[in-house]
Amino acid sequence: MINAEVSRGGCFLRAIDLYAGIGGWSLGLRLAGVDVVASYEWWQPAIDTHNSNHAGDLRSIDIRKLCLEDLPQQIDLVVGSPPCTEFSYANRGGRGNISEGLKDLVKFLEVVDYLKPTFWALENVPRVAQVLRHGFDDPEHALYRFRHLKPEIAVIDFSDYGAAQARKRCIAGNIPFSLLETYRTRLPSRTLGDVIQNLAAPDVVTDPLWGVTLPVRKLTEAQAEAPLNGEELRMNRESKEFHPVYNNMAFPDPFPQPSRTVTATCTRVSRESIVIADPKAPGAFRRLTIRERASLQGFPITYQFYARSFAEKAKMVGNAIPPTFTYLVAHAAQRTPVKSLPSFDEAGASLVLPAKVSAVTPPDTEGRSYPETRSFRAALPGLRFKSGMRFDLSNDFIDGGANWKVRFFFGPSKDIQEVDLDGSVELDLRHSPLVGSILVGLQGNFARIESKLCSTNPATLQAVWTRRAEGLGPYELTDFLGELSEKLHDALLGALDVDALQYLTAYVVTVADQSVRNGKLPGQRKLEKNAIRILSGFVVADWFNTLSWHDRRQLAA
Structure with a gap:
C-alpha cells in the first residue's frame, strides 16, 4: 500500500487499468503520481489482492462485456495486460486458441479508440508483437480496424528496466518509447542473488x-x-x-x-x-x-497476496507485470526528464504494509504417490548428443503391464527417426571378429547388471517409480546402462585400429539408414562423429531389450 499522505499531491494524469490483475500497473503508476481512477479485473483472488493493497473496491467484471459509455471520461492514460494464455508458446506448445485471445486485444483497443487518451500502453507475451503487426496489415483481420492508432510495437526485457528478472514482453502503444529508453542509464542492475x-x-x-x-x-x-x-x-x-x-x-x-x-x-x-x-x-x-x-517481479516486500493456496499465489505473481517497469512508463507519460527521474528508493519511501496481511499458505510438498501408470523417460548418461539425438529408457503400458525399453532417436525435431533395437545389432557384433572378443571380455560387466535385475521385474520397477515399493528404481537402471555403454566405448577405442573404427562408423550409418521410413538419412555427420559411442549404445540397448527379465512383466509387484 502507498501512504496516502505521500501520494496525494501532484496527480497530473488520470489513468484506467484494464485487465488489472493484482495491481502491477496500478502500483507503478501511483508511485509515479498518476491518478488511477478505475481498474477492471475478473479473477476474484487478483481482485482481493488489488483491493487490499490499493484500498480499492474493485468487483469482478467481464471486461469483454464492458460498456464503453460506462467508462470514466477525460482519461490521459490507458494501460493493461490482456490475458496472454492463448498467445503463449508455453500453452500447448504455442497452439493456443488465437481467435479467443484476440477478443481481449480487440476489447482493449476498442477502449483506447473510444477514450482517445493522450497515451496508452498494452503489455503481453512477445508473440503478440507478430499478431499485432499482422493484424494491422491484413484487411481480413479482426485488428485491422484499429490500424489508425499506429502504435509503436517493441519487445523489451524487463531486466533492462530495473527488474531482477530476464522477462521479455511485447509493449505496444504510443508512450514516449525514446524517453523510456533513456531511463535505463539511471537504473540499478539487480540479480537473482x-x-x-x-x-x-x-x-x-x-x-x-x-x-x-x-x-x-x-x-x-x-x-x-x-x-x-x-x-x-x-x-x-x-x-x-x-x-x-x-x-x-x-x-x-x-x-x-x-x-x-x-x-x-x-x-x-x-x-x-x-x-x-x-x-x-x-x-x-x-x-x-x-x-x-x-521481488523478482518487482513487487515491494510490503505487497500482500490474498489467495487460498501457494499455487494460486504463484499464479497471480507469475501473471503480473513488474511495477518497476510501469513506474517508468508513468514517468515517461509525464515527460519526466531522465535527470529528474526519482529513483526506486525515493518512490519506495511511501510504501507501508496494508492493514490486513495475507494469510499463510503452506508451500507444496513432495509427491507421496503417483498413478500406477506414471510415465518415465530419461536419457542414458553418456548417450545424449543434443538436438534430439539420444538413447533413453522409457515405459509404456500397451499390453496391460509396464514395458521397459531403451530406444534410440535421431534426426531434427520435425523428422525424428528411431532405430528398432531388437537384438539384431548385438547379434551381428558378437559374431564380428572386430568386436566379438571385446564383448566377451566385458561379459562380467553385463552379468553384474543382470544380477541386479534378478531382484526385481518390470512390475516392481514400475512400483518403485510410483512410490509403491522400495528397491531398484528406473534412474538407477539408466545409470547402470550408461556406465555399461561407457565401458564398451572405452574398450572399443582402446582395442581397435583406425580402419576398424572407420568400418564400424560405416556400420552405424547403415543401421540408421535402414530405419529411415522414407527420404534421405537425416543427421549423417552427427551419426558419424559419435559413431562409436552410438554403437556402444546399440549393443547395450539390444542386450537389455532382449533380456529374459522382460518376460516377467506381468508378475505382481
Whole structure:
C-alpha cells in the first residue's frame, strides 16, 4: 500500500487499468503520481489482492462485456495486460486458441479508440508483437480496424528496466518509447542473488529494489518449501541440462545474473521452475518462495497476496507485470526528464504494509504417490548428443503391464527417426571378429547388471517409480546402462585400429539408414562423429531389450 499522505499531491494524469490483475500497473503508476481512477479485473483472488493493497473496491467484471459509455471520461492514460494464455508458446506448445485471445486485444483497443487518451500502453507475451503487426496489415483481420492508432510495437526485457528478472514482453502503444529508453542509464542492475540474499537477512529485510525495510517478523510469504528430494533433483537437473530438444539451462540457477522468467505455473519438477542452492541449508536445493518470486517481479516486500493456496499465489505473481517497469512508463507519460527521474528508493519511501496481511499458505510438498501408470523417460548418461539425438529408457503400458525399453532417436525435431533395437545389432557384433572378443571380455560387466535385475521385474520397477515399493528404481537402471555403454566405448577405442573404427562408423550409418521410413538419412555427420559411442549404445540397448527379465512383466509387484 502507498501512504496516502505521500501520494496525494501532484496527480497530473488520470489513468484506467484494464485487465488489472493484482495491481502491477496500478502500483507503478501511483508511485509515479498518476491518478488511477478505475481498474477492471475478473479473477476474484487478483481482485482481493488489488483491493487490499490499493484500498480499492474493485468487483469482478467481464471486461469483454464492458460498456464503453460506462467508462470514466477525460482519461490521459490507458494501460493493461490482456490475458496472454492463448498467445503463449508455453500453452500447448504455442497452439493456443488465437481467435479467443484476440477478443481481449480487440476489447482493449476498442477502449483506447473510444477514450482517445493522450497515451496508452498494452503489455503481453512477445508473440503478440507478430499478431499485432499482422493484424494491422491484413484487411481480413479482426485488428485491422484499429490500424489508425499506429502504435509503436517493441519487445523489451524487463531486466533492462530495473527488474531482477530476464522477462521479455511485447509493449505496444504510443508512450514516449525514446524517453523510456533513456531511463535505463539511471537504473540499478539487480540479480537473482541480490533478491535471495536481501530476503535472507536475519533481522531487518531491505527491499532489493524499492529500499523499504521491514523487521523479519513482519515479512510475509517467506515460507520455504522442503528441499527437492533426490528424485526431484535428478529430474530437474535432467530437464534443464540435458533436454532432448530445447537449449540447456544452468542448474541450479546462478545468483550473479537476473533470474529466468518467473512463470505462473510450475511444479516441484519442471523445466520452467527456478531452482536455487538454498543459502540457509548448504547442499540443499529448493524452489523460490512466493516473496522471492514477487521481488523478482518487482513487487515491494510490503505487497500482500490474498489467495487460498501457494499455487494460486504463484499464479497471480507469475501473471503480473513488474511495477518497476510501469513506474517508468508513468514517468515517461509525464515527460519526466531522465535527470529528474526519482529513483526506486525515493518512490519506495511511501510504501507501508496494508492493514490486513495475507494469510499463510503452506508451500507444496513432495509427491507421496503417483498413478500406477506414471510415465518415465530419461536419457542414458553418456548417450545424449543434443538436438534430439539420444538413447533413453522409457515405459509404456500397451499390453496391460509396464514395458521397459531403451530406444534410440535421431534426426531434427520435425523428422525424428528411431532405430528398432531388437537384438539384431548385438547379434551381428558378437559374431564380428572386430568386436566379438571385446564383448566377451566385458561379459562380467553385463552379468553384474543382470544380477541386479534378478531382484526385481518390470512390475516392481514400475512400483518403485510410483512410490509403491522400495528397491531398484528406473534412474538407477539408466545409470547402470550408461556406465555399461561407457565401458564398451572405452574398450572399443582402446582395442581397435583406425580402419576398424572407420568400418564400424560405416556400420552405424547403415543401421540408421535402414530405419529411415522414407527420404534421405537425416543427421549423417552427427551419426558419424559419435559413431562409436552410438554403437556402444546399440549393443547395450539390444542386450537389455532382449533380456529374459522382460518376460516377467506381468508378475505382481
